[in-house]
Amino acid sequence: MTWHLKTNRLRVDLAGLRLANPTMLASGILGLSAESLSNTVMDGAGAIVTKSVGSKPRNGYANPTIVQTSCGLINAMGLPNPGINEFVKEIREAKSFGVPVVVSVYGFSAEEYATVAKKAVDAGADAAELNVSCPHVEETGVEIGQNPEILAEVVRKVKAVVEKPVFVKLSPNVANIAETAEVAVKAGADALTAINTVKAMAIDTETTVPILSNKIGGLSGPAIKPIAVRCVYEIYERVKEPIIGCGGITNWRDAVEFLLAGATAVQIGTAIALKGPSVFRKVTRGIDAYLRRKGFKSVNEIVGLSHRS
Ligand code: DHB
DSSP states (O other): OOOOOOOGGGOEEETTEEESSSEEEOSSSSOSSHHHHHHHHHTTOSEEEOOOBOSSOBOOOOSOOEEEETTEEEEOOOOOBOOHHHHHHHHHHHGGGSSOEEEEEOOSSHHHHHHHHHHHHHTTOSEEEEEOOOSSSTTSTHHHHTOHHHHHHHHHHHHHHOOSOEEEEEOSSSSOHHHHHHHHHHTTOSEEEEOOOEEEOOBOTTTOSBSSTTSOEEEESGGGHHHHHHHHHHHHHHOOSOEEEESSOOSHHHHHHHHHHTEEEEEEOHHHHHHOTTHHHHHHHHHHHHHHHHTOSOGGGGTTGGGGO
């Protein structure tokens, strides 16, 4: 049985997707197999985002691919995935959970993003989230997201072949994230996810060498929350399209902070790895209690509220 706090107060419309509550499973932490996705949904996520999928299978990097730091995780998996042709089975299965399924897509060219996104949507995905922000795989991810012309071309090519909403997941590793958001929106993005991980590394003082096999990875978790809140706040001032806040959300107060900054929904990733999927239930209950205590009738009333003060 899927757990959902059934109240109209928590319902949100995200670029046409209807969410029972504003929490979503972030891409990457879980999400490679339909079974692990179902555990999250049962624990009350309003929508799920899969692991990033590309046109061909990829093994990813050698171990170690993840390192825990004092207030977050650094990971460099190298985009391991079975390729879209194999992954369509998972998408079809995930559809049976009864919440919107967003497929995270990467590619090494605009055409590849478009082909993969189209196959994902044809298999039943309710939206595509373009990963133009993976911090360390060459010729994809942030190498695309940092270049306004290439980013716009990717978004335009995907929009031309996909009839479902297209979200663009932005990197904080740019000089001006609001400018990047505007480029994505002008090219047709229906919503923006902010933020992907922050470029980071860790060195083992005993062996004296970098811990991750790729040396550099992406930092997630509570360490990046204030960066992510600032990014959402800046994007909200610049574009009208909905923003999905992501970065270090661990409890309901973190989620409310993102909503106040301007996010319509929030994605949770690292907290699931560290605390288990029950965070969805706890965050959702906490947001609802906050809204009641403050006398708000809908979560929509607090989206961007901090800008009005
Ligand atoms: C990976 C991809 C990401 O988008 C990210 O933020 C961190 C790691 C990866 O697959 O290595």
